[in-house]
Amino acid sequence: MKGDNYTCLVTCLVVQYTLGGKLEEATYVAKMRRNIAMDTFASVIQKLVKWEGTCLAEIVPCMNKILKELGHRGIGTAKAYHCVYEKDKEVLLLEDLRSRGFRMYDRKRGMDIPHARLVLQELGRLHAASILLEKSLPEQDITKTWSIFQDMWESTGDTKKMLDGMTASQLEGAAMIMEKVPNYEHVVKWINQVKGSAADVFMENSTSDPTFAVLVHGDCWTNNLLFRYNAAGDPVEVMLVDLQGMRRVSPAVDLNYFLYSSFNGPDRSPNVELFLGVYYTSFCEVLRAANTPVPFTLEELRQEYRRKMEYGCIAGMFVVPIILSEVEDAPDFEGITDDKMEEFAKQRQEVLLKMISREDGLLKPRFLDMFDEMVEAGIIPRHSKGDST
Numbered sequence: 020m021k022g023d024n025y026t027c028l029v030t031c032l033v034v035q036y037t038l039g040g041k042l043e044e045a046t047y048v049a050k051m052r053r054n055i056a057m058d059t060f061a062s063v064i065q066k067l068v069k070w071e072g073t074c075l076a077e078i079v080p081c082m083n084k085i086l087k088e089l090g091h092r093g094i095g096t097a098k099a100y101h102c103v104y105e106k107d108k109e110v111l112l113l114e115d116l117r118s119r120g121f122r123m124y125d126r127k128r129g130m131d132i133p134h135a136r137l138v139l140q141e142l143g144r145l146h147a148a149s150i151l152l153e154k155s156l157p158e159q160d161i162t163k164t165w166s167i168f169q170d171m172w173e174s175t176g177d178t179k180k181m182l183d184g185m186t187a188s189q190l191e192g193a194a195m196i197m198e199k200v201p202n203y204e205h206v207v208k209w210i211n212q213v214k215g216s217a218a219d220v221f222m223e224n225s226t227s228d229p230t231f232a233v234l235v236h237g238d239c240w241t242n243n244l245l246f247r248y249n250a251a252g253d254p255v256e257v258m259l260v261d262l263q264g265m266r267r268v269s270p271a272v273d274l275n276y277f278l279y280s281s282f283n284g285p286d287r288s289p290n291v292e293l294f295l296g297v298y299y300t301s302f303c304e305v306l307r308a309a310n311t312p313v314p315f316t317l318e319e320l321r322q323e324y325r326r327k328m329e330y331g332c333i334a335g336m337f338v339v340p341i342i343l344s345e346v347e348d349a350p351d352f353e354g355i356t357d358d359k360m361e362e363f364a365k366q367r368q369e370v371l372l373k374m375i376s377r378e379d380g381l382l383k384p385r386f387l388d389m390f391d392e393m394v395e396a397g398i399i400p401r402h403s404k405g406d407s408t
Contacts (some may be wrong), residue, residue, distance in 0.1 A: 027068070028053055031115060046115040052107075063178060064209075068109040070167050071263040072102035075113065078234070079262075080167065082148040082235065085155065088306045094148060095258045121245035126342050127381060129283030130241065132290065136297050138244060138277065142236065143301030145259065146270045149234035152308050161234060161267055168267055182218040184335060184361075190214035192371040193336040196386060199375070206390045209399045217333050227268040230314055231323055235266025235273040240280040240323060240338055255312075256261050259269050269322040274298065275331025280338040284388020285300050325396065332393050336386075340371055343381050363377040 032047045052068050081091030087233035100361050103113040126136060162168040194210040197203045213220075226234075236243070236259055243261040246254045278287050278294065287294075299317045306313050315323070375383045393399040 023123075027064075028049060032112075033234055042342070046112045046118055048097070049279065050111040052109040058215050064179075064212060065106065065109060066167075066313070068111065068261040069102075069104045070265065071261065072099060072104065072111050073165060073167050074262040074265045075099035075111070076102050078152070078161075078265075078290045081155075082145075082152050085151045085309075086144075086148055086305070089305070091305060092307065095256065096262065097258065097260060100288050114246050115393065116159045116258050116260070117363055121248045121256075121275055122247075124241055124244060126241040126244055127383075128241075130188055130281045130294075131286060131288050134246060134254050134257075135248070135282075135290075135294060139240070139255055139294055139298040140275075140301040141257050142239065142270070142273050142277070144305055145236065145305075146233035146273070147302045147305035149267075150306065150314070151311060152234075154311065168324060179218065179222075181212060183219070186217040186221070186333070187214045188219055188365075188367060189340070190333070192340070192368040193370060193386065196383065200383070200387065203387075205395070205401060206399055213329075213333070218331055220333055224272050224327070225266055227272075231269035231271065233270050235268055235270060236262065237266050237268075237273070237276075238262075239273050239277040241342060255388075268331045269304070270321055271299075271320070271327035272330060276322055276338075278333050279331035279335035279389055280342060281384065284392065286387065290309045292322075328393065329398050330397055332389060332398060335389050339385050339389075340367075340374065340382060343364055343385070344370070344373065 027050045030049050030051075032049050034045045034047065036043050036045070050068070052064050052247050075096060079094055079096050086093055097116050098114040099111060101110075103110045115408060124130070130138070149161065151217070153159055156164050158164065185352075190210050190215060194207050194214070197207045197210065238261055239259070245258040245260060247256040247258075274295070278291070295317065299320055303313050333406065369383070374380055394401055
């Protein structure tokens with residue numbers, strides 16, 4: 020469905036077979052690379068397919084082996100049965116999690132505490148398991164064992180130019196929205212100051228201080244989470260899907276991305292301490308089960324989370340409009356070509372302005388809450404002399 024999958028085509032395969040003279044049926048999910056007209060974007064998507072396949076078919080199973088030896092369950096992801104990386108034939112054949120009762124959460128609803136607990140606990144387990152995996156490797160370095168992590172983004176060339184253009188245009192759209200809100204001139208000024216370097220912020224967060232080096236999900240927002248519910252309708256289990264952004268960085272990258280992409284302000288702001296505590300407890304439980312030192316304290320995690328808030332805000336400006344899009348608002352990446360990037364950017368900005376004009380629109384309050392938090396944290400400077408108040 021348009022608005023749900025942007026880099027891959029996702030379909031369900033129904034397989035009927037005979038076993039012991041009895042007709043049986045099984046379902047699988049197939050992810051295939053979209054036919055993107057823009058060569059630079061297409062090459063990135065091709066790389067991401069291999070990235071996700073490697074994570075699901077090789078890396079996560081290695082983590083799960085370690086966890087099970089400790090008496091813990093494996094990381095909540097789909098099983099990968101077959102991966103093809105040949106150009107123009109890319110496909111990942113995965114477990115159909117719907118057959119086990121998992122389903123998507125409404126991406127337009129802000130995440131609530133019961134769902135958030137499950138996600139944060141699973142992120143803590145994922146991050147901790149990656150530390151244990153790395154310690155078990157010959158060179159104790161995931162990036163040397165799996166080379167896919169060594170060239171995530173090009174710091175120069177066409178890929179960097181494309182990323183610069185996409186991020187700048189999306190932030191320009193956010194500035195256009197905030198220009199229509201009284202007394203937010205300081206926010207508009209800040210957005211215009213950072214829009215030219217926003218892509219660099221993403222790239223800078225593709226590396227990490229060794230103290231905070233874990234494998235993160237990398238794209239943890241509502242659409243990339245599936246939940247299973249009990250008879251009372253309460254969420255009881257989560258699955259992490261779309262691991263094409265997995266990389267070795269700070270855990271605060273995942274935490275900021277998740278909290279600023281998938282929450283309404285009133286559910287996020289008063290609960291940040293709770294959320295960090297839930298995450299940290301889960302993270303520590305795995306490491307302590309393996310008698311492995313916890314690399315940072317809860318207070319150090321708080322400080323690291325604060326250092327990554329700018330990344331969370333920029334990610335929020337980029338992702339939230341996509342999350343809240345109606346079907347007709349969703350971006351059509353297949354039709355983009357190198358010579359139509361500017362036209363595409365203008366169309367996206369027009370869509371953003373249309374979204375905030377809706378009486379029941381959710382985009383403006385999401386942005387206002389996020390920017391208010393950034394001002395409170397000192398990320399965005401408050402009104403300076405000469406600014407209107």
